[in-house]
Amino acid sequence: MKTIPTQTIENVRWNDVAEELDRSGSARIEGLLGSAQCEALAGLYPRDDCFRKTVVMARHGFGSGEYKYFRYPLPEPIQELRTAIYPHLAPIANRWNETMGVDVRYPPDHAAFLARCHDAGQTRPTPLLLRYEAGDYNCLHQDLYGAHVFPLQLTILLSAPGRDFDGGEFVLTEQRPRMQSRPEVVPLSQGDAVIFAVHYRPVEGTRGFYRVQMRHGVSRVRAGRRHTLGIIFHDAA
Numbered sequence: 445m446k447t448i449p450t451q452t453i454e455n456v457r458w459n460d461v462a463e464e465l466d467r468s469g470s471a472r473i474e475g476l477l478g479s480a481q482c483e484a485l486a487g488l489y490p491r492d493d494c495f496r497k498t499v500v501m502a503r504h505g506f507g508s509g510e511y512k513y514f515r516y517p518l519p520e521p522i523q524e525l526r527t528a529i530y531p532h533l534a535p536i537a538n539r540w541n542e543t544m545g546v547d548v549r550y551p552p553d554h555a556a557f558l559a560r561c562h563d564a565g566q567t568r569p570t571p572l573l574l575r576y577e578a579g580d581y582n583c584l585h586q587d588l589y590g591a592h593v594f595p596l597q598l599t600i601l602l603s604a605p606g607r608d609f610d611g612g613e614f615v616l617t618e619q620r621p622r623m624q625s626r627p628e629v630v631p632l633s634q635g636d637a638v639i640f641a642v643h644y645r646p647v648e649g650t651r652g653f654y655r656v657q658m659r660h661g662v663s664r665v666r667a668g669r670r671h672t673l674g675i676i677f678h679d680a681a
């Protein structure tokens with residue numbers, strides 16, 4: 445499978461991504477992957493040699509649909525994306541933690557952060573491939589897998605809305621202290637990525653910054669089949 449040219453990642457307007465994340469808690473990158481790359485990645489789903497675990501969401505009350513966690517070594521394009529994107533997000537994560545008064549700081553390269561996870565017993569890879577069919581959905585959740593959490597993650601839509609599936613919108617909610625939750629739908633085309641907060645993000649209020657709690661999920665797929673690739677930067681216990 446073709447690797448992702450590092451050039452592609454370097455060409456993303458990371459300053460705009462950072463601004464958008466600060467403003468709304470999520471940011472879209474259009475056309476991060478080409479359609480051939482998307483289809484090759486979605487095509488890995490039946491390849492059980494690539495995965496360490498399958499989760500049937502209905503069995504756990506997570507929703508309806510399935511996902512599989514990749515095993516190490518990750519397929520090259522996924523390893524590349526995870527390694528190349530992390531250094532652009534670590535400064536944002538550090539700034540957010542500073543704003544929220546959280547002491548944890550993230551090293552500039554992903555290998556160093558993974559070493560921290562692995563030393564703490566979080567050794568299992570978390571990148572995952574998800575598959576939804578008509579009627580399937582993903583309940584609002586947070587992808588926490590242990591004490592070590594990298595506070596940003598991304599999801600890439602591998603299928604084409606309108607052609608491969610209908611419905612199945614990516615949804616974020618933001619729960620502000622003592623207030624009702626704010627929903628947001630992130631419209632995605634095939635190959636687009638959404639970067640979003642895993643659990644908390646800082647929001648500026650009239651009396652300084654406060655912390656809001658984020659969750660993400662997927663609305664019901666109304667027809668067809670939808671695949672996504674999830675990239676989470678911490679490993680799992």
Ligand SMILES: O=C(O)CCC(=O)C(=O)O
Binds near residue numbers: 582662672675
């Ligand atoms: O399928 C989606 O759009 C959401 C996937 C997800 O929950 C994740 O990537 O962590």
Ligand SMILES: [Fe+2]
Binds near residue numbers: 585586587660674
């Ligand atoms: Fe998730």
